[in-house]
Each structure stands twice: as C-alpha cells, then as structure tokens.
Amino acid sequence: MADGRTVEELAGVLEREHDLDPDGLIRLLTAPEAEPLRRAADRVRAKSVGAEVHLRGLIEFSNYCRGSCYYCGLRAGNHRIRRYRMTPGEIIATARQAVALGLKTIVLQSGEDLFYTEKELCAIVSALKNMDVAVTLSIGERPKSVYAALKRAGADRFLLRIETSNEALYTRLHPGMSYQNRVRSLYTLKELGYEIGTGCLVGLPGQTPAMLAADLLFFKKLDADMIGMGPFLPAPGTPLAGAAGGEVEPVLRMMALARLLMPAINMPATTALSVKDNDGYQKGLSWGANVIMPNMGRREYKRLYAIYPGKRDIPPAEQLVKIKAVLVELGREVGRGYGGRKK
Numbered sequence: 001m002a003d004g005r006t007v008e009e010l011a012g013v014l015e016r017e018h019d020l021d022p023d024g025l026i027r028l029l030t031a032p033e034a035e036p037l038r039r040a041a042d043r044v045r046a047k048s049v050g051a052e053v054h055l056r057g058l059i060e061f062s063n064y065c066r067g068s069c070y071y072c073g074l075r076a077g078n079h080r081i082r083r084y085r086m087t088p089g090e091i092i093a094t095a096r097q098a099v100a101l102g103l104k105t106i107v108l109q110s111g112e113d114l115f116y117t118e119k120e121l122c123a124i125v126s127a128l129k130n131m132d133v134a135v136t137l138s139i140g141e142r143p144k145s146v147y148a149a150l151k152r153a154g155a156d157r158f159l160l161r162i163e164t165s166n167e168a169l170y171t172r173l174h175p176g177m178s179y180q181n182r183v184r185s186l187y188t189l190k191e192l193g194y195e196i197g198t199g200c201l202v203g204l205p206g207q208t209p210a211m212l213a214a215d216l217l218f219f220k221k222l223d224a225d226m227i228g229m230g231p232f233l234p235a236p237g238t239p240l241a242g243a244a245g246g247e248v249e250p251v252l253r254m255m256a257l258a259r260l261l262m263p264a265i266n267m268p269a270t271t272a273l274s275v276k277d278n279d280g281y282q283k284g285l286s287w288g289a290n291v292i293m294p295n296m297g298r299r300e301y302k303r304l305y306a307i308y309p310g311k312r313d314i315p316p317a318e319q320l321v322k323i324k325a326v327l328v329e330l331g332r333e334v335g336r337g338y339g340g341r342k343k
Ligand code: SF4
Pocket: 065, 066, 067, 068, 069, 072, 073, 074, 075, 076, 110, 111, 112, 140, 307
C-alpha cells in the first residue's frame, strides 16, 4: 500500500515512472515533510524542460464577464468594480510594446465577454501573429466554430482552467455553468490543434486533498500542455469574500506533483502565488515551474482586472528587470524561443 511508504519512496516512484496512485498523491500532498518532493520535481524540471523560463506577456483586455463564479471579483453580479474594454487598436499597441521588450508569447485574457465579434478577435490574433509571436487565448467558453476560426487566424494556445475537477464542487462554485461543457471545451480545443492549458485553484472551501489528487490525474488524462495553479484568494464583492484563503505550500506541492506526473508541461509560477507570497516566483520556480506571465497592461486596467485582490502595480519594463534578477539568483535563464511544449 502506498500509505506505508515514505515520502522519499513515493517521490522516487514518481520521478522514475511519472505516475502514482491517488493514495500516494494524497500522502505527498499531506505528509509533514515535502522537501524530497521539491527536489525530485526540480530534477525532473531540469531534465525535461531545462533551465529556461519562458516569459508570456499578459494583456487583460476586458473585465466584463457574463459568468458568476463564486470566487471571482469579475463576476457579473459584482457592481463594486468599474468595467473596461480595450479597443482592438489598444490591444495591438500593447502587444507591440511587449514584443519590443523581447517577449515571444502574448496571452490575451478577458472575462467571458461576448462584446468582441469573432471577426474582431480574429483580426487581433492575425495582427499579433504578424509580430512573430505565439498567441495564447484565455477568453472562456465559446462555440466550437469560434475556437476553430481563432485557430485558423493563427492562435496557438488556449487556457481554460477547470478550477476543480470535482463535478459537485464545480457545480456549487459556478452557477449557470456546466461541468460537462467545460470538459468538452477542453477536448474540443485539443482536437482543433491548440496547445491547451488548464489548472485549478488550491484551497477552495470544501476542497479536499483527494479532490486535488483527482485534479492532477484529470490533467494527466487530458494530456494538458500547460498547467496553471494558484491559491484561492477571497475577493471582495463575491459570495466567498469572507472565506479563508488558500495557503502557499499546498500550491507548491501541487506544482511539484504536476511536474513529476507530466515532465514536459509548461507551468507558470502564477501571479496569485506571487501575491500571496513575496517570494512566490522564486518558490514556484524551485517547485517545478518554468514560466512567468508578466502583466503588460496599463496600470488603470491592471487595477480593475480584480479577479482577486493584492495585485502589485509595477510597470512592465520594471517587472521584467525584477523577474530577470530572480532568474539570475536561481541560475535560470530567459527562454529564447516561443516556448511551446517540448515533445
Ligand atoms: S472566473 Fe472567469 S468566467 Fe468566472 S466570473 Fe471570473 S472572469 Fe468570469
């Protein structure tokens, strides 16, 4: 039985076989000691994706959302925040600035905002592709025809976090949304040829270690190319505003386990992790991460894109200086290519 084995033994199995039963994963998520897990994940990260850390320029182009996710400050029912939409011209100009700073991937993220037409979104993607960058979209659930049109326009990757793979918890936290549709959307994106990213929140009310272990096995079964995970941070104006937030260490353990289960994935040290912990980037990069997503937006938009509170207001060029200093400190280097998933 996995339960009788030590943390070192379980981490060793994962390092060799990149697979483990749910009991073993739960044990590694809850054992008092985690350092053997971190070391194994760091070795697998170095062997599988190397020292490079890919920087993805994030543009949060609209904070309108039709969704009502319980944990998210952008939910339609939150009237405390002022809403904004960037024009296509602004989005393209912001991307150009990110490219001038040397970034090779642009991530376009928004709430589920149906204001932009398929034609407008495709035109934005084409304009970005002309800048010789990889384009990642994070715009929520859309019909297959829209995903297909955006792919034809040149989009390379798509982020759609499942947030929790537990259907009952998902349903409780996402009124009006369908778990089945979320999962179907991920498989549709994959079938259309996108590199797909998913991930979860860690520390949600009602979430158990068994659910987190199931999340990891869900990601593996999906064969996701990118995994993003962060602590649940309660946001003002949401039904979970008064809930206890998630902690940093469980997120780090989840990241280490994801790296060990899926050695070649791209995985960010998320902004949420860096909000919760001043050393969040350093820690994330030491527990399996190989991506950072600096925010390229203008300060007033950054402030209004309030999925959770506490985001720091640092200009893009300054963020890059700070990130590069972290990489030097850790003996890592900025990724030179587009940073697609290693085959
Ligand atoms: S998590 Fe996404 S879909 Fe849900 S309310 Fe926030 S922005 Fe909208």
